[in-house]
Amino acid sequence: MHLAYPAVLSALLFCTGLYGVLARRNAILVLMSVELMLNAVNLNLVAFDVYLSKAARDTLHSGQALTLFTIAIAAAEIGIGLAIVLAVYRNRGTSAIDRLRDAAEGHGDDSDDSAGSDSTVPGAEKAEATA
Amino acid sequence: MTPSHAAVSAAAAAEHGFLSPTGVEITFLLIGLVTFGAALVSVTTRQLVHAALWLVVALGGLAVEYLLLTAEFIAWMQVLIYVGSVVVLLLFGLMLTKAPIGRSPDADSGNRWAALLVAVAAAAALVWVVVDAFRTTWIDLDGPAAGSTRVTGAGLFQNWVLPFEALSVLLLAALVGAIVLSRRAKAADAAQQARAGGAAQQARAARDGQRPAEEGKH
CATH class of the missing domain: 1.20.5 (Single alpha-helices involved in coiled-coils or other helix-helix interfaces)
Incomplete structure (x- = not known):
């Protein structure tokens, strides 16, 4: 098989995920796009591992081992990411990432300003309680 | 293209043939088109639950691509972990944050045109470089499978034992972290x-x- 086929497909999938990460507003959809980017990298790793396992002599099958590690790390990442998104949703009532602007500079007329200044107080208390 | 390049690619083409794709290549191309289309719909649709379901199609297509590349174990891990658990977790997240069922007009933020520009520029650059670099490289898919469960297991437990154990510690830490993050303080x-x-x-x-x-x- 021509090596350019999997390489081009993985480049296109990576750029699709890049567009999703930059353009989506819901935090969970951003996480989905991150999964697409990780899968593009996995396809590249597998394709080059199969290519090198025939072309070179001793490759330790590093591409496939790294692919398995990436899959496991992606599972951990999606668990932690969803926990964070749910905590933010519980405190703020929204999961749209462009409404979470409390750390932005000079956000005097932001729409979430009043709610943000209120809900930072229970947020701090919660941090103390869990610590 | 320099003359030496031309000679090399001509020799490679004589060996493999540019214009006579094999059956595996045609299948890979068709499944790749389905995968890419599903990924595109998944990042552009305005129905949030449909985005997760199109993601299933994209990830399943990638599993078939792994099978075509003779990486069987990775393909079944892809089906088990991504399609089986990650997408289900994403759907749970969508439901728990009360994502709207049906079309939501504000699914894309205001900077989507800048995002489109960045993505198209990155895609053009990457595809150009990759095609130019691997024009004369072929994967040899004959012979024993490069990614059967036996080969992958032997490689994993002969050469990658320490990273494997470190990964299990990382998974445990992620588990504990997710529990701590999603637990409410009782008092x-x-x-x-x-x-x-x-x-x-x-x-x-x-x-x-x-x-x-x-x-x-x-």
């Missing part, structure tokens, strides 16, 4: 809930009050 629970509900209502009221003003500004 402050009731008051917290009331205050968070009040803040959320306030935020909603502020947003609804703000929106006509913003529309008036435009």
Whole structure:
């Protein structure tokens, strides 16, 4: 098989995920796009591992081992990411990432300003309680 | 293209043939088109639940591509972990954050045209470089499978044991972290809930009050 086929497909999938990460507003959809980017990298790793396992002599099958590690790390990442998104949703009532602007500079007329200044107080208390 | 390049690619083409793709290549191309189309729909659709379901198609297509590349174990891991658990987790997340069923017009943020520009530029650069670099490289798919369970297991447990164990520690840490993050503190629970509900209502009221003003500004 021509090596350019999997390489081009993985480049296109990576750029699709890049567009999703930059353009989506819901935090969970951003996480989905991150999964697409990780899968593009996995396809590249597998394709080059199969290519090198025939072309070179001793490759330790590093591409496939790294692919398995990436899959496991992606599972951990999606668990932690969803926990964070749910905590933010519980405190703020929204999961749209462009409404979470409390750390932005000079956000005097932001729409979430009043709610943000209120809900930072229970947020701090919660941090103390869990610590 | 320099003459030596031309000679090399001509020799490679004589060996493999540019214009006579094999059956595996045709299958890979078709499945790749389905995968790419599903990924595109998944990042552009305005129905949030449909985005997760199109992601299933994209990830399943990638599993078939792994099978075509003779990486069987990775393919079944892809089906088990991604399609089986990650997408289900994403759907749970969508339901728990009360994602709207049906079309939501504000699924894309305001900078989507800048995002499109960045993505198209990155795709053009990457595809150009990759095609130029691997024009004369072929994967040899004959012989024993490069990724059968036997080969992958032997490689994993002969050469990659320490990273494998470190990964299990990482998974344990992620498990504990997710539990800590999603647990409510018991003592402050009731008051917290009331205050968070009040803040959320306030935020909603502020947003609804703000929106006509913003529309008036435009």
